[in-house]
Amino acid sequence: MASGHISNGEFFTQLASLIEKTQKKGHGSVHLTQKRLSYETTAAPSKDDPLADLNPAAPLPILVRVSDGNTQSQDRVKNKDPVKFATVVQADELETFFARYAEVCKVGMQSLRKRDRSKRKKTKKGGAKGAEAKG
Amino acid sequence: MVNFDTLEEWQTQTSLLLQARPTTTRISTKYNIPNLEAPRYNAAKKRKRDTEGKDGDAAPAPAVPRGTFTLKTFDPVSGATLKFKTDKSADVGRMVAGLGRAGRVMAALPEKAEAPDVAMEDAATTTGMTLAEASKDTSHTAPTESKPAAPAAAKKKKKGKK
Known part of the structure; x- marks a missing residue:
């Protein structure tokens, strides 16, 4: 990758500003992708051993990418500098990372439908949660 | 998909x-x-002939x-x-x-996260159940068998059950 990976802290500041920018603009998308970082690891499936990746010896880091999806302009010309950044999350930092991730998403994504508090119906969600806890 | x-x-x-x-x-x-200004969100408005008569309906929805x-x-x-x-x-x-x-x-x-919790809950409920069962057993056996040997028999039964 040309730009390289950024640190987790830097990642969240950039993500927050990208979401805010989209929100101000009034339309647009924020794309987030996560996958296992399998570059330069021995645990990659090959022809000899197609299931080599199923039980790796050590936990693997995860790669999280963000983009605004504007890789092309409207007349199908490649965008020279699209908004694009990525970070690597080590396995032991996963929990803190996703906690912060949820926070950034909840704060930033204001165009989603808010919970309707005026006419509260009988909450189905409460029942579902109860069922989950039981089962 | x-x-x-x-x-x-x-x-x-x-x-x-x-x-x-x-x-x-x-x-x-x-x-x-x-983007509400994109053509796909405005396509319906182009049909003038249909909407011309009723202006009230044609008023734009809160965008x-x-x-x-x-x-x-x-x-x-x-x-x-x-x-x-x-x-x-x-x-x-x-x-x-x-x-x-x-x-x-x-x-x-x-x-993890939920797995240990569930296990704990299960364990708690099962122990609770067994305790309740045990108490039931004793309550059942106590009135029917008033002999002094009764509690020992009940204990044996329980062990066999487990």
Whole structure:
């Protein structure tokens, strides 16, 4: 990758500003992708051993990418500098990372439908949660 | 491609796919705010002849763009695609928690968080049950057998049950 990976802290500041920018603009998308970082690891499936990746010896880091999806302009010309950044999350930092991730998403994504508090119906969600806890 | 109605379904199917192909499967999240000026949102207005008569109906709806939040699991090797889409902000927290759970599978960490809790609960309930049963047993046996040997017999019975 040309730009390289950024640190987790830097990642969240950039993500927050990208979401805010989209929100101000009034339309647009924020794309987030996560996958296992399998570059330069021995645990990659090959022809000899197609299931080599199923039980790796050590936990693997995860790669999280963000983009605004504007890789092309409207007349199908490649965008020279699209908004694009990525970070690597080590396995032991996963929990803190996703906690912060949820926070950034909840704060930033204001165009989603808010919970309707005026006419509260009988909450189905409460029942579902109860069922989950039981089962 | 499969669109799921509930987050739980998406979660179970995603973790199954991840367990099968942990290296190639990726999970994308898209937060989208639609552009209400785009042609596809204005296509209906062009039919002037239909709407000309009734001006009241033609008044533009309050144009507040409603964002959506989409989860997509994709494995390029098998071509499997699993999707879940919502427009409720209440779902975001649960969805990111789901991403975190999927992340654990991806990182090849053992699944945890809820597993020990459930085990604990189960253990607690089962012990509670056995205690209740035991008390029931004694209450049943006590009135019928008033001999001094009765409690010992009851104890033996319980041991056999367990």
